[in-house]
Amino acid sequence: MTARLAPLGDPPTSGGGGERRRKILLVDDSPTVLMMEKMVLAKDLYDVVTARDGLDALEKVASEKPDLILMDVMMPRMDGFEACRRIRSSEGARSVPIIMVTTRGELNSVELGYESGCNDYITKPINGLELLAKVKNCLGE
Amino acid sequence: MSDSDESRRQPRKMAESAERHSQDLKKVNDKLRELISSLRTDRERHTASRTGATTPAQVAEPAHALRAEEPPAGAPAVHATGAEAMDLEKKRLNAEVVRLRIQVEDQRREADELRGRLAEVEEENRRVCDEAMAVQEQTAAIANLYAALYRLHGSLDREEVLTGIQEIVINMIGSEELAVYELSPDGQYLDLVRSFGIESKHLQRLPLGSGTIGRCASSGELFVAEGLPSQDGVSACVPLKMESRVVGAVAVFKLLGQKAGITPADREIFELLQAHAARSLALATHHEAQGRANR
Numbered sequence: 001m002t003a004r005l006a007p008l009g010d011p012p013t014s015g016g017g018g019e020r021r022r023k024i025l026l027v028d029d030s031p032t033v034l035m036m037e038k039m040v041l042a043k044d045l046y047d048v049v050t051a052r053d054g055l056d057a058l059e060k061v062a063s064e065k066p067d068l069i070l071m072d073v074m075m076p077r078m079d080g081f082e083a084c085r086r087i088r089s090s091e092g093a094r095s096v097p098i099i100m101v102t103t104r105g106e107l108n109s110v111e112l113g114y115e116s117g118c119n120d121y122i123t124k125p126i127n128g129l130e131l132l133a134k135v136k137n138c139l140g141e
Numbered sequence: 142m143s144d145s146d147e148s149r150r151q152p153r154k155m156a157e158s159a160e161r162h163s164q165d166l167k168k169v170n171d172k173l174r175e176l177i178s179s180l181r182t183d184r185e186r187h188t189a190s191r192t193g194a195t196t197p198a199q200v201a202e203p204a205h206a207l208r209a210e211e212p213p214a215g216a217p218a219v220h221a222t223g224a225e226a227m228d229l230e231k232k233r234l235n236a237e238v239v240r241l242r243i244q245v246e247d248q249r250r251e252a253d254e255l256r257g258r259l260a261e262v263e264e265e266n267r268r269v270c271d272e273a274m275a276v277q278e279q280t281a282a283i284a285n286l287y288a289a290l291y292r293l294h295g296s297l298d299r300e301e302v303l304t305g306i307q308e309i310v311i312n313m314i315g316s317e318e319l320a321v322y323e324l325s326p327d328g329q330y331l332d333l334v335r336s337f338g339i340e341s342k343h344l345q346r347l348p349l350g351s352g353t354i355g356r357c358a359s360s361g362e363l364f365v366a367e368g369l370p371s372q373d374g375v376s377a378c379v380p381l382k383m384e385s386r387v388v389g390a391v392a393v394f395k396l397l398g399q400k401a402g403i404t405p406a407d408r409e410i411f412e413l414l415q416a417h418a419a420r421s422l423a424l425a426t427h428h429e430a431q432g433r434a435n436r
Contacts, residue, residue: 032292032308039284103317103397123399125315128281129274 022139023047025066027057027083028101029075033126037070040128041135054078058086061093068138070131071118073102073109081116088117097138101126282406285313286413293417299425303335306418310393311337313410314403316376318394320344322354323422324387331358331390339394354378358390363411365403370395377403379411381419388419 024046026037034050042048049064051057053075061069069087073080080100087093100113100121113121120134292305303321310319318338322331331347331354350359353371357364357378364371364378374394381389391414396402 030308030312031295032288032305033312035288035291036285036312039288040281103311103315124311124397125313125400128284129277132277 021045021047022067023049023064024135025049025051025057025060025064025069027051027054027060027069027075027080028072029053030072033072033101033124036126036128037131040126040131041070045132046135054080054083054086057083058090061087061090061096065092066096068135069096069098070135071098071100073100073113081112084113084116084118099134099138278406282409285406286409289313289410289413290417293414293421297425297428299422299429302418302421302425305421306391306414307335307337309410309414310391314377314393314407315397315400316393316395317397320354320392320394321389322347322358322392323381323389324349324358331355334389354390354392358387361385361387363408363415365408365411368402377407377411379414379418381422382415383419383423388423391418 024041026034026041026048027050028034028037029052038048038050049060049066051060054071055078057069057071058078060066071080071084075083080102084098084100087096087098097120098118100118101124102109102113102121103124110121119138122131122134289309292309293302295305296302306321307319310316316338319336320333320339320341321335323334324330325332325346329349331349333341333345333347336344347355349355353364353373353375358380361380361382363380364375366376370376375392376396377393379391379393380387381391
């Protein structure tokens with residue numbers, strides 16, 4: 001299964017030598033989830049931007065150029081798998097790490113996620129420590 | 142021939158014979174010298190071939206060395222001096238072994254002490270890591286509670302408050318099967334106001350005090366199934382209270398597959414729901430009623 005993982009992007013650094021804060025795009029139609037994720041990630045670690053569905057996410061990917069995307073699966077207008085596929089086929093963001101957030105831990109859902117190009121997945125209910133560990137891992141920290 | 146002639150000739154003969162004999166001996170001596178010289182040359186050549194030297198100077202050096210090894214004339218017997226030296230060397234080596242054994246013992250003791258100290262440091266490190274993990278878990282739990290509270294009180298729209306309760310159960314507790322009830326005006330029933338992921342037809346109205354949900358609302362006590370869900374499929378039921386009065390309930394049915402059971406952190410969220418969900422719902426209901434009246 002790991003053979004399908006997309007390559008991770010190089011950790012970006014600022015030109016001045018010091019590392020800039022990484023930017024994470026959180027994509028979920030639930031404000032509760034967005035707030036939970038923000039609480040875990042934005043304390044003093046990362047800059048966070050949010051999107052409410054897959055289409056919104058595609059726009060934010062182009063405008064915000066995030067270092068990592070945390071993507072829910074079930075969303076209105078465009079689900080996480082489709083958004084993931086489109087991001088992977090886009091020129092500028094195909095190597096951005098994507099972590100799928102799913103309520104279904106079954107193999108089927110996970111496989112679909114990997115096939116669409118995600119790097120890792122996390123299941124709901126979200127465990128703050130697990131989320132942080134996966135984000136750091138995907139960012140090579 | 143007279144006797145006097147014979148006596149004169151006799152010594153001359155003897156002298157001639159001695160002279161011949163002497164010359165013969167000289168010849169033999171010369172031959173022996175040549176032989177010795179030849180042997181010496183052979184030995185030097187042999188030594189040179191062993192050390193790899195090719196020049197005459199190089200050849201000469203091992204020859205000197207060989208000569209130096211030869212014991213001087215009048216020296217005591219070699220085997221007697223060697224035995225004494227060996228005995229002395231043996232004693233010196235024995236003393237050295239004893240000294241090294243003591244050193245090894247000291248170092249072993251030091252290594253044991255260091256190992257013990259390392260184990261203590263590792264244990265301390267583990268304890269600090271565990272504490273850090275516990276703090277992080279607590280922080281995450283508090284973050285969840287904050288998000289839940291914010292969600293419950295973030296809107297005066299009744300539907301939005303119900304959606305907030307639903308999201309809290311799905312994303313924080315980990316269940317995609319839930320039902321939210323409000324107490325009927327006559328206080329005899331629980332009426333379904335929101336459901337997700339369940340067949341709600343037979344769950345629209347439940348008599349207070351009957352079934353897991355009814356009993357939970359009637360008693361005002363949080364219900365959490367131990368292990369498997371209750372007979373009517375309830376994993377947890379949270380009575381919603383205004384002050385100490387029950388005004389509704391949130392029933393959580395099947396948990397998500399990856400969720401092993403209700404955790405202490407889940408119980409904290411249930412307590413938060415118990416105290417705040419009813420208040421938010423009541424406030425939103427009142428706000429809507431006031432809005433209708435104003436129109």
